[in-house]
Amino acid sequence: MIAFLSDFGPGSHYVGQVKAVLSGVTVIDLCHDIPPGDVRAGAYVLHTSWDAFPDGTIFLAVVDPGVGTNRVALAATWEKRFFVAPDNGLLSPFMDEDFRAVALDTPESASATFHARDIFAPAALALERGAALEDLGRAHATTTHCAMFAPRETADGIRARIIMRDRFGNLVTDVPAGMLAGRQWSVLAGGSVIEPAGTYGDVQRGQALALIGSGGFLEISVREDDAGKVLGIGPGDVVEVTWKKS
Numbered sequence: 001m002i003a004f005l006s007d008f009g010p011g012s013h014y015v016g017q018v019k020a021v022l023s024g025v026t027v028i029d030l031c032h033d034i035p036p037g038d039v040r041a042g043a044y045v046l047h048t049s050w051d052a053f054p055d056g057t058i059f060l061a062v063v064d065p066g067v068g069t070n071r072v073a074l075a076a077t078w079e080k081r082f083f084v085a086p087d088n089g090l091l092s093p094f095m096d097e098d099f100r101a102v103a104l105d106t107p108e109s110a111s112a113t114f115h116a117r118d119i120f121a122p123a124a125l126a127l128e129r130g131a132a133l134e135d136l137g138r139a140h141a142t143t144t145h146c147a148m149f150a151p152r153e154t155a156d157g158i159r160a161r162i163i164m165r166d167r168f169g170n171l172v173t174d175v176p177a178g179m180l181a182g183r184q185w186s187v188l189a190g191g192s193v194i195e196p197a198g199t200y201g202d203v204q205r206g207q208a209l210a211l212i213g214s215g216g217f218l219e220i221s222v223r224e225d226d227a228g229k230v231l232g233i234g235p236g237d238v239v240e241v242t243w244k245k246s
Contacts, residue, residue, distance in 0.1 A: 191231075208220065
């Protein structure tokens with residue numbers, strides 16, 4: 001099985017061309033509406049989705065603002081899954097001692113602007129058909145990280161950033177639920193103090209709330225509205241978690 005993630009847009013002919021290369025194998029469209037070039041958002045979606053797929057799944061992940069440059073094209077393995085992606089931080093969540101990667105060659109016929117079709121998809125197809133990782137390229141030990149999950153604890157709480165805004169306007173931060181466990185807290189975002197809630201229906205329509213989303217990270221939302229627009233903030237902006245004194 002190949003799980004395909006990109007920033008091409010769900011209705012894009014680029015998606016269709018890549019899937020034509022993969023004809024004859026099972027392809028699951030994980031996500032194609034990652035904001036264009038947003039490596040951090042792509043990394044978040046991979047990080048919160050990989051374990052929904054069985055062992056052996058090949059993640060074809062293409063969010064590649066450096067396409068055609070000297071950035072390395074990777075095929076990698078981690079936790080009994082495979083990943084084919086640019087070496088630009090997209091695979092940051094998986095880069096621990098179990099992560100092993102090879103650098104893919106660029107064929108002379110490859111388009112300088114469409115490595116998804118001409119490099120990554122053929123590598124994913126080869127893995128699906130049983131090729132060993134080492135058959136695809138040379139070992140690649142150095143990989144690129146993005147500053148994806150870097151919340152900083154302070155004396156009064158946590159200084160965090162927004163990773164992404166989903167299509168509902170919910171703002172996903174880089175604060176994992178574990179950092180909040182056992183504490184009383186509120187969030188300062190966009191000049192507003194926002195209180196935690198269990199789910200959207202716990203507050204009135206149009207009211208802001210902070211909750212742990214399905215991916216296991218702190219999110220800021222506005223019930224039945226777009227939190228990004230209401231609060232005037234978005235990806236990359238700082239938010240503050242403040243501990244409440246008992």
